[in-house]
Amino acid sequence: MKLPFILFLILLAMSAVVGLVLIGGEPGDHHGVSHPLFEDTMQQGGSGPERHADLRWLGWAFGTLQIAFFVGCLLLGVQQAGERKWPYVFGGLLYVLTFSLLALADHWYVRQQPAPLILAFPLPTALMLYGLWGVPAVFILLYMMKFDRWILTPEDLRQFKAMLQTGPDQETNSE
Amino acid sequence: MEDSGNLVILVCIGLYMGSCIVIGLWAMRRTKSSSDFFMAGRDLGILVTSMAVFSSTLSGFGFVGGPGLVYRMGMSSLWMVVCSSMGFCFSFYLLGKRLRLFAEARNSISLPDVVAARYGSELSRFLTSVAILLGVMAYLAAQIKAMATVLQDLVARGAGMGGVSLELCVAISCAVLVFYCVTGGIIASVYTDLFQGMIMIVAALLVFFTAANTIQGGFPEMSRTIMADDPEALGPWGTLGMFGCLSWYFLFALGGSGQPHIITKMMMNRSVRDARFILPVAVLGYGLSALLWISIGLVMRTLVLQGKHPELATADAAASQFLQAYAHPVLAGIVFAGLFAAIMSTADGFLNVGSAAIVHDIPRSIRGTSLRHELLWARIATVGLAVAASIFSLYSPLQLVALLGAFGWGTFAAAMVPVVAIGFNWKRATAVAANVAIISSLVINFAILILKTQGIYLPYRISGGAVALLASLVLFFAVSYCTSPKQLAPDVEAIMDL
Numbered sequence: 001m002k003l004p005f006i007l008f009l010i011l012l013a014m015s016a017v018v019g020l021v022l023i024g025g026e027p028g029d030h031h032g033v034s035h036p037l038f039e040d041t042m043q044q045g046g047s048g049p050e051r052h053a054d055l056r057w058l059g060w061a062f063g064t065l066q067i068a069f070f071v072g073c074l075l076l077g078v079q080q081a082g083e084r085k086w087p088y089v090f091g092g093l094l095y096v097l098t099f100s101l102l103a104l105a106d107h108w109y110v111r112q113q114p115a116p117l118i119l120a121f122p123l124p125t126a127l128m129l130y131g132l133w134g135v136p137a138v139f140i141l142l143y144m145m146k147f148d149r150w151i152l153t154p155e156d157l158r159q160f161k162a163m164l165q166t167g168p169d170q171e172t173n174s175e
Numbered sequence: 176m177e178d179s180g181n182l183v184i185l186v187c188i189g190l191y192m193g194s195c196i197v198i199g200l201w202a203m204r205r206t207k208s209s210s211d212f213f214m215a216g217r218d219l220g221i222l223v224t225s226m227a228v229f230s231s232t233l234s235g236f237g238f239v240g241g242p243g244l245v246y247r248m249g250m251s252s253l254w255m256v257v258c259s260s261m262g263f264c265f266s267f268y269l270l271g272k273r274l275r276l277f278a279e280a281r282n283s284i285s286l287p288d289v290v291a292a293r294y295g296s297e298l299s300r301f302l303t304s305v306a307i308l309l310g311v312m313a314y315l316a317a318q319i320k321a322m323a324t325v326l327q328d329l330v331a332r333g334a335g336m337g338g339v340s341l342e343l344c345v346a347i348s349c350a351v352l353v354f355y356c357v358t359g360g361i362i363a364s365v366y367t368d369l370f371q372g373m374i375m376i377v378a379a380l381l382v383f384f385t386a387a388n389t390i391q392g393g394f395p396e397m398s399r400t401i402m403a404d405d406p407e408a409l410g411p412w413g414t415l416g417m418f419g420c421l422s423w424y425f426l427f428a429l430g431g432s433g434q435p436h437i438i439t440k441m442m443m444n445r446s447v448r449d450a451r452f453i454l455p456v457a458v459l460g461y462g463l464s465a466l467l468w469i470s471i472g473l474v475m476r477t478l479v480l481q482g483k484h485p486e487l488a489t490a491d492a493a494a495s496q497f498l499q500a501y502a503h504p505v506l507a508g509i510v511f512a513g514l515f516a517a518i519m520s521t522a523d524g525f526l527n528v529g530s531a532a533i534v535h536d537i538p539r540s541i542r543g544t545s546l547r548h549e550l551l552w553a554r555i556a557t558v559g560l561a562v563a564a565s566i567f568s569l570y571s572p573l574q575l576v577a578l579l580g581a582f583g584w585g586t587f588a589a590a591m592v593p594v595v596a597i598g599f600n601w602k603r604a605t606a607v608a609a610n611v612a613i614i615s616s617l618v619i620n621f622a623i624l625i626l627k628t629q630g631i632y633l634p635y636r637i638s639g640g641a642v643a644l645l646a647s648l649v650l651f652f653a654v655s656y657c658t659s660p661k662q663l664a665p666d667v668e669a670i671m672d673l
Contacts, residue, residue, distance in 0.1 A: 004601050008652040015649055018642065021418055026634035032248065032414035035405075038479060041490045043248055043414040045407020052417050055635075059417040066425050070261055076600040077268035079673075102411055110406050120394035121409070122402065125250055128257055128411040133462070136260040140455050143267060147451035152272050156673045157447070160276060163669055 003081060007072050014065045017058055030055075049110040060103050067095045074139055078150050091138040098131040180504035184329055187508025188515055191374070192351045195519065198367050202359025209549040212360030213284040213531050215443045217275075219365060224444045225456035226372035227365040227520075231437045232259070232457075233375065233464050235321045235518035236580070238510075241465075243491035245472020246479075249401065251413025252472075254420040256465045258428035263458045265596065266432040270441055271450035273599040276670045278442035286435045286528065286595070287536035289442070293599055295661055296606035301540035302613040304532040306590040307435050309617065311529035314583030315560070316568040318522040322348040323568070325514060328495065345565050352519055353561045356526045357554045364523040365440065371516030372460055378513030379467035381506050382497075386470035389501050390477055394470075397477040404480050415636060422641035426588060429644060433591030434584070436524025464517075467510070471497050530556035582624050585640025589616030592644060593651035601655075602663065602671050608654035612647040619643040 030051040035042035045051070052059065071092035075081040078088070105124040109115050115122040121129060148154060206212050219227070244252035277289040286307065291300035323344040331338045355363040387393045390400075402409045412420045431437060444453065475493040478484035487496055494514075498507040534552040535545045546552045571579075593612040598604040623639030626632070633639060663671065 004603065004652070007597075008649075008656070011645065011649050011652060015645055018422075018637070018645060021637070022634055022642075024634070030416050031419055031636040032416065038486045041247060041487050042476070042479070043408075044405040045249075045410070045412075045414045046416065048407070052412070055417055059421060062418070062421050063424070066421070066428070070265060070428060073265060073597070074268045076597070077272070106411055109410055113406055114399070114402060115406070117395050117398055121398055124411045125409060128250070129253065133257040133260055136264050139264045139268070140260070140458060143264065143454055144451045147448065151268075151451070152447060152673060160280075160670070160673060163666060164280060 003072060003075060007069060007076075010065055010069045010072065014062065014069070017062045017065065021055070021058060052106075056103065056107065060100065063099050063103070064096050067092060067099060071095065071139075079153075080150075084146075084150055087142055088139070091135070091142075094138065095132075095135045098127060098135055102127040102131065180499075180507065181329060183504040184508040184511050187505070187512045188326075188329070191512035191515060194370060195351055195355050195367050198370065199355025199358045199363045202355070202363035202366060205362050206358070206360045206550075209535070209545075209553055210282070210284055211362060212550055212553050213527065213535070214278065214439075215360075215362045215365055217278065217443055218445050219440075219443045220445060221449045221452045221456065223365055223369050224440060224449065225453045226460060227368035227440045227443075228263075228437055228453065229457040229460040229464070230368045230372035230375060230517070230520040231440065231524045232431060232434070233461055233517055234521035235318060235514060237465065237468050238375075238514040238517045239321060239325070239491055239494055241468035242471035242475070242493045242497075243489070245469060246476045246487070246493040247490040248415050249405070249408030249413035249476070250411060251415035251420050252423070253413075253469060254424045255427045256468060258424045259431075259461050259465070260458050262428040262431040263454060263461070265429060266438060266441070267450055267454040269596045269600050270432055270438055271454065272447055272673070273670065274438060274441045274595075275444060275447040275450070276673065277599070277667075279447075280666050280670060283442065285531040285536055286439050286591075287532065287540070289599075290594060290609070291540070292664070292667060294604075294606035294609050295664060295667075296609070297540045297543075299594070299606050299609045299613075300536055302610055303590070303594065304536040304540065306586060306613050306617060307528055307532045308537075310435075310583045310586045310590075311525045311532070311560070312564055312567065313579035313586070315522055315525045315529070315564040316571070317580030317583065318518050318525070319345060319349060319561075319565050320568040322515060322518045322522075325495070325511070329511065342569060345569060348515070349561050349565050352522055352526070353558055356523050356561075357557050360553070361443070361527050364520075364527055365443070367523065368520045371513075371520040372464075374509065374513045374516045375464045376460060378506075378510040379464045382502070382510055383466040383470045385502055385506060386474040386497070389474050389497075394473065397473045400477045400480050401473070408476075418635040418637050422638040426585065426638050426641040426644055429592050429596070430584060430588030430640070432596040433588040435528045435587060435591065436521065438591075438595065439528055440524070467494075467513075474501075526557050526560055529560045533560070579624075581640065582620055585623075585638075585643055586616060586620045588640060589620060589643040589647040593648050597648070597651065599671070602668070603660055604651070604655045605658045605660045607658045608651045611654045612651040615650050616643050616647045619646055 029046040032043040032046050035044050071088055102124050109124050118126040281292045283289045287300040287303040290303045323341055326344040327341050390396050408414050471494050475497050530553050533556040538546050590613045594609040620643050
């Protein structure tokens with residue numbers, strides 16, 4: 001199956017998840033409530049841990065599908081992606097693992113107060129800040145180190161320059 | 176803060192604006208053609224391009240709205256920040272090479288130029304230009320309003336200055352912006368971006384360490400205080416909840432590759448191979464600047480909860496209150512200069528892509544040629560666009576201007592991500608699909624904007640922009656599979672095969 005078609009299927013799955021959530025509607029104050037003391041400017045988390053109880057799996061699916069889409073799209077920009085997909089697959093799995101751990105840790109976080117802090121934040125928040133922000137460093141490093149072989153080879157660049165010098169037919173098929 | 180403190184801040188802002196004017200004059204000597212005006216002669220180095228890309232991404236919202244959201248919602252808005260590393264990867268993997276090669280092969284000076292080349296469609300060029308123009312007007316008005324409001328507040332609190340009208344503040348701040356954009360075009364824009372990006376990084380680092388020292392016990396103590404009040408606020412989803420946060424993550428990770436004022440800068444670097452170094456520098460610069468977003472919001476929420484600071488009048492006042500009450504006047508001056516830098520570095524990009532749409536792309540899509548004396552008309556269009564956006568920002572309801580800022584980002588994302596980021600890497604994508612994606616993005620974003628003005632929001636506060644982006648992506652793929660692609664021009668096909 002070709003990569004663009006896989007991306008299309010991922011988008012359809014994401015649409016299904018979002019559609020389910022939109023059709024189901026929001027039962028209560030799940031997007032937060034006014035703070036009892038500072039009601040004009042500050043919010044609190046609404047109906048506590050229950051607010052995510054029915055949504056946790058759908059939320060996990062939405063986040064995981066997003067990551068699959070992001071990483072799949074990166075491969076669109078890599079030459080001969082079929083042969084070079086594995087570093088991206090592993091990077092993507094690390095990304096999904098981090099997100100899954102975040103979702104799992106969040107499940108226990110509110111029930112175990114006061115939660116221990118890791119690098120100044122509770123575990124699920126630390127996984128978001130340091131994990132999700134940090135994992136794409138894998139793809140940045142791959143881009144930097146493999147640019148000449150996987151993104152644009154010197155031979156490709158020479159071909160491109162030669163094409164410019166020989167003056168290709170630049171007629172477009174305007175509508 | 177004492178009046179003298181406010182004077183120090185105004186002096187810092189004055190120095191900053193003076194520097195922008197000097198850069199504008201310097202850039203004017205290097206601007207000799209419309210290619211220089213719109214594309215900087217495609218001769219930018221790694222550092223300049225990196226800083227231009229990141230500083231255009233982090234607008235004034237990151238310096239005012241961001242800390243305000245952390246104060247109001249806890250960790251929710253940080254999903255807009257943590258997606259940045261993936262977002263920059265997305266932009267560079269999909270566009271870093273292709274946009275630059277298209278620009279060189281076709282001598283393109285705007286995003287609609289390369290869209291027309293890729294799809295072989297003048298209708299696609301026209302729709303892209305219209306989407307850009309609508310988004311630019313909406314976003315630019317929000318930026319100008321923010322800049323003038325901050326300036327008015329600062330001048331009002333300056334020593335013995337009394338109040339000044341918002342109109343005057345709009346005139347002052349726009350005059351500087353328009354001056355360097357008109358004289359030096361994109362060259363002035365990117366070199367002021369370099370200067371502005373450096374100010375933003377320095378300001379953010381200073382604020383981060385000041386915030387950590389404001390509370391005894393630093394960030395761990397802030398976490399304990401916020402958690403004791405409401406554990407959800409310090410959890411990963413903040414007070415907004417899981418779906419709202421994940422919809423922001425989707426919109427902002429992908430959306431960056433659809434922002435024309437950002438991605439056109441990927442067409443300006445000297446060598447396509449520089450992209451591999453521009454990516455990490457841009458990610459690092461953005462990450463450092465975002466420390467301000469996180470730290471001010473957390474420290475102000477903590478101070479208010481601990482009863483050490485009175486409740487804020489509005490959540491967006493978090494940054495200015497922190498700087499007035501807890502920062503040294505010189506630091507406050509640097510940060511306020513950083514705020515103006517953040518706003519201007521985004522606004523100048525808008526002026527540039529907006530004026531290109533008016534004088535280059537829309538005439539070409541209708542008449543087949545650009546205007547004569549394009550450079551002169553580009554300068555006139557820049558002034559006209561700034562004046563129109565200023566009037567719009569002054570005489571529209573405040574809530575509408577804020578909503579239009581969000582509309583601008585969502586429109587750019589939903590219209591451009593499928594057409595540019597995906598379409599430039601997938602030969603099967605068709606012009607019909609591109610046009611459908613652009614039209615659907617405008618329709619859905621307008622519909623959501625109208626609902627918001629009526630106080631109607633999506634369940635769980637799912638971002639309307641994210642829904643519009645998802646819909647336009649699905650339509651783009653579906654229509655591409657249902658329609659026959661036209662034969663690509665040989666040079667376009669050659670570039671897409673690279």
